[in-house]
Amino acid sequence: MDDERDGRRVRSARALRATGAATALTIGLLGCSVPGSPAGPATAEGPTTAGSSEAADFVSVVDGDTVETSAGTIRIIGIDTPERGECGHDEASAAIEGLLSAGDPVTLDLPAGQNDRDRHGRLLRYVVTEDGVDIGLMQLETGNALARYDSRDGYPAHPFEDGYRAAQRASSGPDGTVVTTACQDGTSPEVVPPAGDRWWERYPSCARLKKNEAGHPTGPFRQGDPAEAEIYAWFAYGTGNGGDGDGDGLACE
Numbered sequence: 001m002d003d004e005r006d007g008r009r010v011r012s013a014r015a016l017r018a019t020g021a022a023t024a025l026t027i028g029l030l031g032c033s034v035p036g037s038p039a040g041p042a043t044a045e046g047p048t049t050a051g052s053s054e055a056a057d058f059v060s061v062v063d064g065d066t067v068e069t070s071a072g073t074i075r076i077i078g079i080d081t082p083e084r085g086e087c088g089h090d091e092a093s094a095a096i097e098g099l100l101s102a103g104d105p106v107t108l109d110l111p112a113g114q115n116d117r118d119r120h121g122r123l124l125r126y127v128v129t130e131d132g133v134d135i136g137l138m139q140l141e142t143g144n145a146l147a148r149y150d151s152r153d154g155y156p157a158h159p160f161e162d163g164y165r166a167a168q169r170a171s172s173g174p175d176g177t178v179v180t181t182a183c184q185d186g187t188s189p190e191v192v193p194p195a196g197d198r199w200w201e202r203y204p205s206c207a208r209l210k211k212n213e214a215g216h217p218t219g220p221f222r223q224g225d226p227a228e229a230e231i232y233a234w235f236a237y238g239t240g241n242g243g244d245g246d247g248d249g250l251a252c253e
Helices: 002-030 089-097 135-141 161-167 206-210 229-238
Strands: 052-063 066-069 072-076 105-110 123-129
Touching: 052 089, 072 135, 089 135, 123 135, 135 161
Parallel strands: 072 123
Antiparallel strands: 052 066, 052 105, 066 072, 105 123
């Protein structure tokens, strides 16, 4: 009798283990979760749980709101620039090319709660140059972009959206297109070369000036020095790239 009871116990234990294994296999194959288990990873378009910041190298411009980097294709958070073939597209692209050359270091910032990628698989990031220029903000301040794709449009909020909206100078066309400040009269902007010996006007940013091979001074330029006041004003205000970012009266430090 004892042998018979022991045999039933062994058979019951084997059946329980088999049932448990089958259940685990079924859950694994179906990708199901049981109550109280950790949630699976977010989809490529899902919001992140924590922010991140990484260094990368700039590679090239795709257009005014998208760049190629060593970390991948970056769609800049919170802005929208004209599409290829639209007025202002080339100028928005050139604005980035005036700041960055291939190989230049950039910082890619992902705010907490923001989507990691867009529906095209591009990384969503703020892009900041080595000089501290926020590319998205620069495009807004120079009239090349609209502030879009934030909490007011049904997308995740990003920390700078209020500032981005306040900085916007471009307008939206009746069909939703981006109408840059240079295109608001319906004509494409004309590039005017610097007159006379105003050599500083050849440079769209302090970063580009510092790479010049023509022997031009690279700064800093003092606001209070009469001989440098015009140069200071060009880099601090004229380029739209904030050459005196800390407001200490010195541009291109």
